[in-house]
Amino acid sequence: MEDAARSLLEFRHISKSFPGVKALEDVSIDLRAGEVHAIVGENGAGKSTLMKILSGAYQADEGQLMLEGTPVQKNNPKMSEQLGIAMIYQELNVTSELSVANNVFLGHEPQRGIFINKKEMERRTAELLDSIGVNVPPYTLMKNLSIAQQQMIEIAKALSKNAKIIVFDEPTSSLTETEVKELFRIISDLKKKNVGMFYISHRLDEIFEIGDRVTIMRDGKKISTSLIADITMEKIVEGIAGRRIENIYPRTPCAKGDVFFEIKNLSGDRFEDVSLNVRSGEIVGIAGLVGSGRSEVVKAAFGVDPCRSGEVFVKGEKAPGNNPQKLSRMGIAFLPEDRKREGLALALSIRENSVISALRRLNPLGVVRRRQEHVTVRKYVQDLEISTPTIEKLTKFLSGGTQQKVVIAKWLITQAHTFIFDEPTRGIDIGSKSSIYGLMDELVAQGAAIIMISSELPEVLGMSDRVYVMAQGRIAGELDRKDATQQSVIQLAFSQKGE
Amino acid sequence: MQANRHRLRLSNLPNSIFVFLFVFALASFGVPKFFSPGNLSTLLLQASILMILSTGMALVLMSGGIDLSMGGNLSMCGVVIALCLRDGMHVLWAIGAGVLCGALFGLLNGIFVSKMKVPAFIATFGSMGIAQSFANTLSEKRTIHWEAGPQNRLLNFxxxxxxxxxxxxxxxxxxxxxxxxxxxxCVLICxxxxxKKTVLGAYIYAIGENEETARLCGIDTTKWKIFVYMLSGALASVAALLVLIRTNSMQPTSGDGLEFQAVVAAVLGGNSLKGGRGNLYGALFGALTLYVVRSSLTLAGIDTSVTMIVIGAxxxxxxxxxxxxxxxEKNLRLRTGRG
Structure with a gap:
């Protein structure tokens, strides 16, 4: 605080309540020009609420927002834009049918009379894109760009409004490694231009890569702000969780039983001749680079995607292809990567989501028995430690980790015995992650079988009894828990065909 | 890259052009007398009315709404113009009154939808009935004729x-x-x-795809949505003028069911009911396609009651x-994109 004169923006003792929750309590954070200020915390720690106060979507109940030393009165989206504050959200705000230039200048087009000055607009867009080193013609339609490129366009949009402050909310969650590098290069460029940036991310290693300072938040309160140089990963994790996490991968060895699920010589569009199996009491990891065909194999085996040849067996019984309904009735649960779109009906409550696949079984007469549903769902909510005031809470208001638990509850109620997880902890904060792992461990201890696809190597190594590594659509190798190391898996993942 | 910019590529054309050409070729070869100058003249004239309506409908659809009141609005505006003419008003005043009437009605729709947050389907469904009733009441359910005179010579012209x-x-x-x-x-070019040349197009796409995004970009979404409905109302009144001149009289039921045909034409042209996508040319070709189908069915001597089946199909x-x-398209993107 000693050089408050230099701070670009300051939150002073901000508090904000929603009915029933204290979202922010006396939070004070400052942002300096030309720095990347990382904000970390579990989902629901208050990061987003704080940023929404900055963007003017919410008003603070108490406290003061100071911009370059002057207090900001009654903020709203339009005003915060004029003040030079720009947001880059996790879900991209793009209009896909419009050109890049149109998107960059949406809402503040250069005009000549009532007409858009298209030439001017495209020229300035080209300039902006050039300044951040993005090589996309300004007239390209947004829908023809990759997600990473769209994100760069969002940054250009922020710059077009002469933003002095940019907020990045989970910017890398859908980017590949190289794209992340590109983003970081742009962020360092922005630093040199004296733009102040808030950077919200669950990926802690990124924060060490580009952050200058980090603020840890928990339960609506600020825990600490420190220089990145002065803090360690362990300290951050501790601060986020509010407790020491001794072992995030709790694995208790248990007896292996029969083969529950087996894929034999499955070939499809993007994978060839894949065979794998999983036994009762076992967690099998599938590792490999993005694009190696991991998800495709499992989707095809579950019958969601078509396959050319090959067979799938459930407890020794041959399963029909292209029939996910049949497979789920045979006891296979598929938990897709995109929980929000494929795993849950967000507009429905926890209870409704949990029983949605088991309505037949719970209500054999075809009449919904609400009481029976309540009893069942409450039991699972308790067992899975789903933290919610009521089972009638809509799932769209839950955090990522809790949503994942509801999906698990849904499949438990259908009495599934084999669980296929596709990226089980993507976008989930570290505290919830470890409780998901605990849950997986419990499932196998009770005799279930689990297949886990994951891009996070530590997770695969920490949880799996066996690891299949895929490369270029084929199984490049199978490793036992004791042989599976970072190096051995990566080696296989990068191996070429026929090697 | 620069060179590719304006190059006409087959895959860049709206699909509706191909559908239109296909249907047109089929009709030309399959239906005798279809490809005759006289028939094509009539076809073009008939389709004009729908082309105007479907353009308005496309605008509303792209913004994420729908305007079911277009047909009723057309009848109402037509009746207003016709009554003005019958009372001996100068034709320009009469047309002005009609267009004003249409735009005002659109304004009401817009206010209901964007200010009062009534779902567009319901709001315009309701106003369809209101407009139709106005038309019936004002005209006492009779066809309106007027005397030719120097003040309405423009109509003959x-x-x-x-x-x-x-x-x-x-x-x-x-x-x-x-x-x-x-x-x-002329109207369509306008x-x-x-x-294309003002912010209207960009804002309509933005609002249709994600209204919240548009709002965060600083677009006054309420104002623009109201404007879109006004535009569609005004276009309905222009269509009314066409109907009135073509038949040289005005029936209060002229607009019946036209809103559905406009939706059909717009959707055929690639406009989604979910908003945020589509284009105006598509709607035009959709309208033409529809009239080619109608015309060939009539020429082939198929009963008019069957026409609706075919149009539905x-x-x-x-x-x-x-x-x-x-x-x-999605598959292509999946394959070429990441993953």
Whole structure:
């Protein structure tokens, strides 16, 4: 605080309540020009609420927002834009049918009379894109760009409004490694231009890569702000969780039983001749680079995607292809990567989501028995430690980790015995992650079988009894828990065909 | 890259052009007398009305709404113009009153939808009934005629031909392009110009795709949505003028069911009911396609009651094709994109 004169923006003792929750309590954070200020915390720690106060979507109940030393009165989206504050959200705000230039200048087009000055607009867009080193013609339609490129366009949009402050909310969650590098290069460029940036991310290693300072938040309160140089990963994790996490991968060895699920010589569009199996009491990891065909194999085996040849067996019984309904009735649960779109009906409550696949079984007469549903769902909510005031809470208001638990509850109620997880902890904060792992461990201890696809190597190594590594659509190798190391898996993942 | 910019590529054309060409070729070869100058003249004139309506509908659909009141609005505006003419008002005043009436009605729709947050389907469904009732009440459910006079000479002029080429003696061998078609073209060019060259088009897409995003970009979404409904109301009144001149009288039921045809045409042209996608040209070709189908059915001597079956089928098949195209595009992106 000693050089408050230099701070670009300051939150002073901000508090904000929603009915029933204290979202922010006396939070004070400052942002300096030309720095990347990382904000970390579990989902629901208050990061987003704080940023929404900055963007003017919410008003603070108490406290003061100071911009370059002057207090900001009654903020709203339009005003915060004029003040030079720009947001880059996790879900991209793009209009896909419009050109890049149109998107960059949406809402503040250069005009000549009532007409858009298209030439001017495209020229300035080209300039902006050039300044951040993005090589996309300004007239390209947004829908023809990759997600990473769209994100760069969002940054250009922020710059077009002469933003002095940019907020990045989970910017890398859908980017590949190289794209992340590109983003970081742009962020360092922005630093040199004296733009102040808030950077919200669950990926802690990124924060060490580009952050200058980090603020840890928990339960609506600020825990600490420190220089990145002065803090360690362990300290951050501790601060986020509010407790020491001794072992995030709790694995208790248990007896292996029969083969529950087996894929034999499955070939499809993007994978060839894949065979794998999983036994009762076992967690099998599938590792490999993005694009190696991991998800495709499992989707095809579950019958969601078509396959050319090959067979799938459930407890020794041959399963029909292209029939996910049949497979789920045979006891296979598929938990897709995109929980929000494929795993849950967000507009429905926890209870409704949990029983949605088991309505037949719970209500054999075809009449919904609400009481029976309540009893069942409450039991699972308790067992899975789903933290919610009521089972009638809509799932769209839950955090990522809790949503994942509801999906698990849904499949438990259908009495599934084999669980296929596709990226089980993507976008989930570290505290919830470890409780998901605990849950997986419990499932196998009770005799279930689990297949886990994951891009996070530590997770695969920490949880799996066996690891299949895929490369270029084929199984490049199978490793036992004791042989599976970072190096051995990566080696296989990068191996070429026929090697 | 720069060179590729304006190059005409087959895959860049709206699908509806191909559907139109296909249907047109089919009709030309399959239905006798279809490809005759006389029939094509009539076809163009008839389709003009729908082209205007479907353009308005496309604008509303792209913004994520729907305007079911277009047909009723057309009847109402037509009746207003006709009554003004019957009372001996000058034709320009009469037309002005009609267009004003249409735009005001659109304004009401817009206020209901964007200010009061009534779902567009319900709001305009309701106002459809209101407009239709106005038309019936004002006209006492009778066809309105008026006396020709110097003050409405413009109507006769507009009803005349701008181009007339006789290939033979029979009526079917005369190619005549009415001034109404020219008027339609002018109106459409104005709308397309407005859409492409001002912020209107960009804002409509943005609002249709994600209204919240548009709002965060600093677009006054309420104002623009109201404007879109006003535009569609005004276009309905222009269509009313066309109907009135063509029949030289005005029936209070002229607009019945036209809103559905406009939706069909717009959807055939690739406009989604979910908003945020589509284009105006598509709607035009959709309207033309629809009239080619109607015309050939009539020429082939198929009963008019069957026409609706065919049009319904055309809509459903068009929707399916659209869905397939979208799916194909998605697949392509999946394959070329990441993962």
């Amino acid at each position: 507009l009803g005349g031909d701008v181009l007339r080429i006789e290939f033979g003696n029979q009526a079917s061998m005369v190619l005549s392009v009415s001034f109404l078609v020219l008027l339609t073209v 709308v397309i110009f407005l859409f 055309v809509l459903v098949v068009g929707m399916i094709l659209n869905e397939l195209a979208v799916r194909h």
